[in-house]
Amino acid sequence: MSRRITVPARDVRVTAEADVVVAGGGPAGICAAVAAARTGARTVLLERAPFLGGTATGAMVASFMGFFWRDRRVAGGVGYEVTQRLIEAGGATGFTRYLLAEASENPIEVRTFPFDPEVLKSVLDEMATEAGVDVLLHTQATEAILTDGRVTGVLAQGLFKPEAFGAGVVIDATGNAVIARTAGCRAENAGDDPAGWQPMTMMARLADVDVPRFRALPRERKRRLARQGMATGELPQQLLSLVSSPSGDDAFILMTRVSGFDGSDTRDLAQAEMEGRRQLRGVVPFLRREVPGFERAHVVAVAPWIGVRETWRIIGDSRLEEADVLEGRQSAEAIAQGGGPLDVHHRDGGGLSLIEPAAPFSVPYRCLVPRDVDGLTVAGRCVSATRTAMGAVRHMGTVMAIGHAAGAAGALAARERIRPRDVRVSELRDLLRSQGAVVDSPLSHAG
Structure with a gap:
């Protein structure tokens, strides 16, 4: 009551x-x-x-x-x-030109910054x-x-x-x-029903990433890796999306997927933030173990808040x-x-x-x-x-x-x-x- x-x-x-x-x-x-x-x-x-x-x-x-x-x-x-x-x-x-959602079933070329x-x-x-x-x-x-x-x-x-x-x-x-x-x-x-709204994403910044080596992987291999990660439950979505700053050895990864929460509700948002960080604990070990270019990668920052x-x-x-x-x-x-x-x-x-x-x-x-x-x-x-x-x-x-x-x-x-x-x-x-x-x-x- x-x-x-x-x-x-x-x-x-x-x-x-x-x-x-x-x-x-x-x-x-x-x-x-x-x-x-x-x-x-x-x-x-x-x-x-x-x-x-x-x-x-x-x-x-x-x-x-x-x-x-x-x-x-x-x-x-x-x-x-x-x-x-x-x-x-x-x-x-x-x-720069970028193949958006390259590891998904329907990528599209865009220009990003x-x-x-x-x-x-x-x-x-x-x-x-x-x-x-x-x-x-x-x-x-x-x-x-x-x-x-x-x-x-x-x-x-x-x-x-x-x-x-x-x-x-x-x-x-x-x-x-x-x-x-x-x-x-x-x-x-x-x-x-907020459960039907688009999912949120918790971003993280990784250092010591060999970005050129990852970029050079054939698209089909990236798709296989993404499917593999979803099958093991370590990747929440079929994406291996990242961007890199001018330093060139870091990666901002967009790989979490937090569904079923209302991003305008305080309690829901708190749960979504924690779930996003929990998912990252599975994503990063998978990248280090399975994805070329990420062997030495480690987290240097998790986003202050989740993307809604x-x-x-x-x-x-x-x-x-x-x-x-x-x-x-x-x-x-x-x-x-x-x-x-x-x-x-x-x-x-x-x-x-x-x-x-x-x-x-x-x-x-x-x-x-x-x-x-x-x-x-x-x-x-x-x-x-x-x-x-x-x-x-x-x-x-x-x-x-x-x-x-x-x-x-x-x-x-x-x-x-x-x-x-x-x-x-x-x-x-x-x-x-x-x-x-x-x-x-x-x-x-x-x-």
Whole structure:
């Protein structure tokens, strides 16, 4: 039997008043904050971790996808600048061709951007500071502040006490749509069984790996090794996927598969984190024993938190459909382009589905605008899209482009004192173009 208590009402100090408050400093959130500040908005960024980068740093998913469709770059702006600054800082060497899920039954060639997450932390610090963003780490956004039914700020928990942040516009980049949901926005998955959601992955960084030797293995042998690992129970999925930092002798391994948990529920997430680390205790000995190139490998870091692929998505003024992605449809209100594969990991059987879109697809602005809440936009994997469409939208290159657009739109709305849904999309698109973002299909400019 559960019991309830009444928490006494108390006054919370307003720590800051801003034009734009961004909740969440992952790939979408950091790009939103930098874009908003560069567009002239007083910007506050709230992040629960001691560093920025989210999935790219905290979950150690050390490779950006979604910047390209085949050989055409479909994402620019702040996100692309991150990649170039990583190269300058020695944390990456550039985009490279990669056979995604090589050991699976349906691999697909993509262009990825491997990087060192530790260098990325510093790059993001510098970009936020240079743009004038007020960054508050160790600060978890917990709830929307509503005034006359409109979102006017964010309540957050600091290290010791709750704090309030007033805002002209709030951008929810929490991944779980925390601010949108507490504001009363309808969201999908509310009645679904979390056991059916895409599995999570716990990443690890191994040192002393002979990466060239592993890469030289024929694909068929990698498939046999992956099947062997699944048969013994040491590999949870038919993947031998890794990326390497510029040092060349390390490997970030994506080989765990944690199913049946809700990544937005505290208790479930705790169990998922522990299960991910348990699976790594089987994966690493298998690699050392069976896979050429890993004979001397050892773990130097386990990701601070597990990578979550799917939880909540808002109901927006528009919704991106599976057909929009697969057919490469373009919208007159496009604020970002996507090109990465539709990537859906199966809950059972250890497999995944990978489908390349027929052409770059667009993300309309109104997928970022909650249908029934004002004063708020969203960015990242909680935008309005079907579950399947989100399999292509959630690539980090794409969510960084969406974040850039959300930040620029927030700055425009705050400047003009209008609702985010009333932003003139044609003006936003022109602004994004001037900031180096890709809002039009790159195929429309082909010779």
